[in-house]
Amino acid sequence: KEVTPDDVVATLKRHSDEKSKSGALGVLKSIDTIKADGSNVVVTLKDPNADLPYLMADYHLIIQPNGGNDKPDAGIGTGPYKVTVNQPGVKHGGERFANYWQADKYGHADQVEIVVVNDPTARMAALQGGQVNMINRVEPKIVDLVKRLPGVKIRAASGRGFYPFNMFCDTAPFDNNDLRMSLKLAMDREEMLTKILRGYGEVGNDMPVNKAYPLFAGDFEQRKFDPEKAAALYKKSGHSGSILLRTSDVAFPGAVDAAQLYQQSCAKAGIKIEIKREPGDGYWTEVWNKQPFSLSYWGGRPTQDQMYSTAYLSTADWNDTRFKRPDFDKMVLAARGELDEAKRKKIYRDMGEIMRDEGGLIVPFFNQFVDATGKGVEGWVDNPAQELSNGHALIECWLQA
Structure with a gap:
């Protein structure tokens, strides 16, 4: 209807x-x-x-x-396909809906199928073997190899997505800002960008926004790896012993390697990181937003307000750093209702500074969305909002015989 x-x-x-x-x-x-x-x-x-x-x-x-x-x-919505198969964690399927309101523009295939393949090696093998036509989350470390495959194209788009290390600000030992800052300064961002993303991204500055947001203030000094200062702040925090960091292959492409690389840079500051590699099944229900130090990903949001409101307001269900500050909440609300762009930009700058220096986010880098398509896929549109053309690839693309 x-x-x-x-x-x-x-x-x-x-x-x-x-x-x-x-x-x-x-x-x-x-x-x-x-x-x-x-x-x-x-x-x-x-x-x-x-x-x-x-x-x-x-x-x-x-x-x-x-x-x-x-x-x-x-699964009844307004898209060009109606659901025929719904097996969460396994596969989803759909067939073209005859009465779709934009049938002349989108929904070129008679049928579509989404297959869940969490293992990155198996996912790439499926594309190479022609079992699937497109995949998301190509690991940056294999991009150069993928480019050599006949008929396969890498589709990379910069945007607002980032891969954070989340600390719960209300849970020991992360409730101590000296400790949080020591862990931020123990991150070698340039090395992380080079070795994990292979340059498919840009360094982060421990805030959830970047230059992709129109009202972003770009005058912050870039935080750099400083093991000596990290060691001093770690000692000042009074904490001793190892710190448990949880990660998984599904957190983001290269997440396990990223945790290990971070473990090495922390060791140079005298900080011992213990890594626990969690299974992919259940990571988003049992680890993310439940454990006090873990790796995650965010796709970003269209506006700064939406990003801050979704994840950093005290009342947000997805506040995955447990950052709860009444003064920060007031700034979010003030910026939300401010129509003067200069004033609004100033509020967002102040918010970014608080998040950077007192929040529970370690943001080593903002990622590019790296997808790949197989032989004959046409109509691809690079979209900085999310992977797979902001999720629209199945309705925008077609197969060329």
């Missing part, structure tokens, strides 16, 4: 409910009321929000019949 304003209202209400487990809950907390008015949807806010149009495009907010309240896992 056609999408109605009531479907939109029900979807937004479901995701903005305080009891919701939605990843969009954090950015929808400022909504007061949602209602249909004829063919319009009217959203009333509790507080000003200059980024509201961007928030409505959050990838969690897929419009479903009656908001998905009846059967949220039915």
Whole structure:
């Protein structure tokens, strides 16, 4: 059936409910009321929000019949394919929907299938052998080899994605900022960028935003590897003994190697890192956002407000560093309602400085999204928002015979 304003209202209400487990809950907390008015949807806010149009495009907010309240896992949306197979962790399949509203532009294939292959070697073998037509998360260390394969193309796009080392600011020993800063200074970012990403990215500065955001202030001094200062701050923190760092192959391409490289640079500062390699199955439910020191990834968000609201507001469900500061929360809200770009940029700069110097983030680098396509794949569009053309590759691409 056609999408109605009531479907939109029900979807937004479901995701903005305080009891919701939605990843969009954090950015929808400022909504007061949602209602249909004829063919319009009217959203009333509790507080000003200059980024509201961007928030409505959050990838969690897929419009479903009656908001998905009846059967949220039915997979009924507004895309060019209807779900025929749904086996989470194994595969998903779809066939072209005859009444798709933009059939002349998107959805060129009669059928599509997403196969879950978590092992990077097996994933590349599937592409090389023609079992799949495109893959995400190509490991940077094999990119040069992949480029030599006949018919295979590397698709790399810079953007807002980053691969963090997350520390819980409210959990010992990471509740001590001297210790957090020592761990930040013990990171050799240039070496990490060269050896892990092979240059497919840029160094990070321990904040979740970079120059890809229009209102980013680029006047911060780049944090550098300083083992002597790291050692002094580590001693000042009073901590002794090893520090447990959890990682997994699924955290990001090269995550296990990144943890080992970090272990080596920390050793130069007299900091002992113990690495625990966790299985891929269950990493995002049992380790990420539950264990106090682990590797992760973020795809970034369209605006700084959305990034900060999703992961660094005190009330955010996805606050994976347990960074909870009332003064920081007030700055997020102030920037959200500020229409003067110069003033807004200044607030974001101050927020970035707090995050950089007092937060629980170690951001060694911002990554490029490195995907690969096989023989005959046409129509690819580089998109800095997320991997696989911001998730749109299956509807934008086609196969050339």
